[in-house]
Amino acid sequence: xxxEREKLVELYRTMLKxxxxxxxxxxxxxxxxxxxxxxxxxxxxGEMHLYIGEEAVATGVCAxxxxxDMVAGTHRSHGHYIAKGxxxxxxxxxxxxxxxxxxQGKGGHMHxxxxxxxxxxxxxxxxxxxxxxxxALAFKMQGKDNVAxxxxxxxxxxxxxxxxxxxxxxxxxxxxxxxxxxxxxxxSVPKSKSTAVKSNAERAAAYGIPGVLVDGMDVMAVYEAxxxxxxxxxxxxxxxxxxxxxxxYRGHFEGDPQLYKPEGEEEEWRKKDPIPNxxxxxxxxxxxxxxxxxxxxxxxxxxxxxxxKFARESPWPEPEEALKHVFL
Amino acid sequence: xxxxxxxxxxxIAEAIxxxxxxxxxxxxxxxxxxxxxxxxxxxxxxxxxxxxxRVRDTPISExxxxxxxxxxALEGMRPIVEVMFVDxxxxxxxxxxxxxxxxxxxxxxxxxxPVVLMxxxxxxxxxAAQHSQCLYGLFAHLPGxxxxxxxxxxxxxxxxxxxxxxxxxxxxxxxxxxxxxxWMTIIEATWAPVPEEPYTIPFGVADIxxxxxxxxxxxxxxxxxRALEAAQKLEKExxxxxxxxxxxxxxxxxxxxxxxxxxxxxxxxxxxxYLSYGMSGEIVAIVxxxxxxxxxxxxxxxxxxxxxxxxxNTLEDFVIPSADRIAEAIKELVS
Ligand SMILES: Cc1ncc(C[n+]2csc(CCOP(=O)(O)OP(=O)(O)O)c2C)c(N)n1
Numbered sequence: 001x002x003x004e005r006e007k008l009v010e011l012y013r014t015m016l017k018x019x020x021x022x023x024x025x026x027x028x029x030x031x032x033x034x035x036x037x038x039x040x041x042x043x044x045x046g047e048m049h050l051y052i053g054e055e056a057v058a059t060g061v062c063a064x065x066x067x068x069d070m071v072a073g074t075h076r077s078h079g080h081y082i083a084k085g086x087x088x089x090x091x092x093x094x095x096x097x098x099x100x101x102x103x104q105g106k107g108g109h110m111h112x113x114x115x116x117x118x119x120x121x122x123x124x125x126x127x128x129x130x131x132x133x134x135x136a137l138a139f140k141m142q143g144k145d146n147v148a149x150x151x152x153x154x155x156x157x158x159x160x161x162x163x164x165x166x167x168x169x170x171x172x173x174x175x176x177x178x179x180x181x182x183x184x185x186x187x188s189v190p191k192s193k194s195t196a197v198k199s200n201a202e203r204a205a206a207y208g209i210p211g212v213l214v215d216g217m218d219v220m221a222v223y224e225a226x227x228x229x230x231x232x233x234x235x236x237x238x239x240x241x242x243x244x245x246x247x248x249y250r251g252h253f254e255g256d257p258q259l260y261k262p263e264g265e266e267e268e269w270r271k272k273d274p275i276p277n278x279x280x281x282x283x284x285x286x287x288x289x290x291x292x293x294x295x296x297x298x299x300x301x302x303x304x305x306x307x308x309k310f311a312r313e314s315p316w317p318e319p320e321e322a323l324k325h326v327f328l
Numbered sequence: 329x330x331x332x333x334x335x336x337x338x339x340i341a342e343a344i345x346x347x348x349x350x351x352x353x354x355x356x357x358x359x360x361x362x363x364x365x366x367x368x369x370x371x372x373x374x375x376x377x378x379x380x381x382r383v384r385d386t387p388i389s390e391x392x393x394x395x396x397x398x399x400x401a402l403e404g405m406r407p408i409v410e411v412m413f414v415d416x417x418x419x420x421x422x423x424x425x426x427x428x429x430x431x432x433x434x435x436x437x438x439x440x441x442p443v444v445l446m447x448x449x450x451x452x453x454x455x456a457a458q459h460s461q462c463l464y465g466l467f468a469h470l471p472g473x474x475x476x477x478x479x480x481x482x483x484x485x486x487x488x489x490x491x492x493x494x495x496x497x498x499x500x501x502x503x504x505x506x507x508x509x510x511w512m513t514i515i516e517a518t519w520a521p522v523p524e525e526p527y528t529i530p531f532g533v534a535d536i537x538x539x540x541x542x543x544x545x546x547x548x549x550x551x552x553x554r555a556l557e558a559a560q561k562l563e564k565e566x567x568x569x570x571x572x573x574x575x576x577x578x579x580x581x582x583x584x585x586x587x588x589x590x591x592x593x594x595x596x597x598x599x600x601x602y603l604s605y606g607m608s609g610e611i612v613a614i615v616x617x618x619x620x621x622x623x624x625x626x627x628x629x630x631x632x633x634x635x636x637x638x639x640x641n642t643l644e645d646f647v648i649p650s651a652d653r654i655a656e657a658i659k660e661l662v663s
Contacts, residue, residue, distance in 0.1 A: 108639025
């Protein structure tokens with residue numbers, strides 16, 4: 001089925017939002033950390049895992065989701081949140097640790113929660129998978145046609161929770177989709193050293209559910225595969241697994257010297273960059289003119305600048321607020 | 329000969345290398361311990377020296393590889409297994425809680441489990457609730473685990489060699505902020521003289537870091553350094569603080585604590601772990617049981633106030649004890 005123009009433009013805009021947001025985050029992060037890198041330095045302190053290069057995955061999947069569908073992200077989740085329709089201002093303010101942030105400065109970069117958007121993520125590898133399975137169980141028990149999506153890295157597919165969750169989802173026929181982002185590495189460890197299967201899509205067969213491997217640098221390929229899996233889940237036909245082959249252009253975290261990456265590897269993957277390639281395709285196919293594409297770029301850049309301004313100008317939480325929210 | 333000054337991560341890696349050379353049963357596994365040398369540097373240089381067979385990068389499978397360390401230990405190997413952050417022991421807690429700590433006992437002493445599980449603890453750099461915990465109190469509560477928490481490079485090396493040679497399971501906690509990593513807030517004490525030759529430090533012997541007569545401060549890891557900083561400040565105000573670094577929680581040097589309190593008559597326990605049901609309560613209980621009549625003031629505890637570690641700087645600084653707050657607490661005790 002042909003995809004409407006509006007949807008295609010939306011896919012482009014979303015990928016760009018993630019890219020420009022994160023490129024700005026990287027600049028701000030390093031702004032506080034030069035000349036001497038100190039991980040605790042403001043304005044954005046702590047670890048920072050960026051999603052740059054992987055935008056097509058979150059975008060292609062979340063384009064099928066409604067606000068009341070559930071997404072369980074990872075430690076690298078700005079992109080998942082933005083693609084789900086997240087609020088850039090609150091996201092940025094959270095990264096700054098401000099009172100106006102998504103979690104009032106308590107969560108930070110790895111622990112983003114937005115109850116209204118049914119979004120959560122965390123820093124413990126694989127721990128989000130059972131959460132998505134449980135959300136899917138809730139949807140089923142409540143008679144809703146919602147779905148839950150769990151994004152994970154290929155590294156996370158080796159943790160026990162992955163296998164237990166897939167099995168549960170399969171036996172209970174739950175409306176959950178597991179999206180594996182294979183960006184070749186788990187920190188420094190290449191996939192070849194952590195699993196004996198070629199693709200995690202193969203593992204789906206072990207649980208009796210469909211598994212597909214798609215090009216994660218091609219937003220349309222992801223969009224189509226996710227569309228099928230999500231529709232299947234909504235129809236009550238059970239879970240599926242999609243593995244997206246992609247690449248993170250930056251280090252595992254900001255400051256990672258990336259000595260484990262072979263020379264020239266990034267250049268090869270740059271040729272497949274999902275964003276300029278999709279833009280060129282939209283222009284080539286007459287979906288967008290050059291001017292329209294530039295205008296989208298400007299609009300998105302303005303949103304990011306607005307988010308940054310909001311974050312910078314927002315107040316800090318009061319220190320005593322640290323004691324709030326253990327119990328409600 | 330000039331003393332050689334190295335960082336804590338180098339001291340740990342050197343200890344492991346020397347033991348691997350001495351004993352072919354010793355091997356290392358964990359995430360990114362190979363080529364990368366460990367995220368906190370504790371396995372720097374080992375992979376190059378010993379190769380894939382004895383320095384194994386694992387998949388992200390804590391339950392699997394920590395359990396495998398237990399199994400390998402049961403068959404005569406002496407594994408050192410790194411769980412990158414102590415927070416991630418959640419993913420293998422069963423192996424620690426029900427197996428690593430108990431098999432020796434359940435087997436009536438037939439079997440031993442000489443595993444060293446090393447892991448990073450501590451906050452202070454905004455890594456928030458799932459990457460900043462200490463949790464040693466949780467593990468110290470379980471019978472069967474020895475608990476080691478070095479605060480200096482010298483201790484780190486001696487305690488690591490001791491841990492590897494110990495026939496029991498040992499949990500070895502290193503504080504990220506003390507490792508001497510270039511990307512952390514710099515703490516001078518993380519570089520110190522360390523002898524090149526192997527040496528051991530017995531478990532259960534606390535180190536009196538500073539003698540004093542007005543108040544005893546008991547701490548481990550980063551809080552030792554914060555307490556020393558506070559003590560130094562207070563010296564100018566005429567308050568004499570004794571600082572005790574426990575170095576191991578299990579076994580615990582009860583004598584050192586009791587003797588010090590008998591001398592100073594006041595006790596402050598400073599802990600970067602949570603306040604309730606933990607190390608600080610244990611130490612206060614020991615003093616109450618053994619030296620209550622010596623106390624001139626009720627003992628005090630300064631620890632993380634039973635909340636997860638928050639992200640934002642303003643919030644995190646509020647919950648982790650600082651040198652200033654330690655000094656304040658000491659002043660309250662002596663006033
Ligand atoms: C249970 C657990 N073990 C280890 C880690 C440390 N860690 C954080 S990210 C990461 C690699 C994750 O790789 P992958 O799942 O492929 O995701 P990617 O970072 O490539 O997006 C590791 C080992 C963790 N956060 N949680």
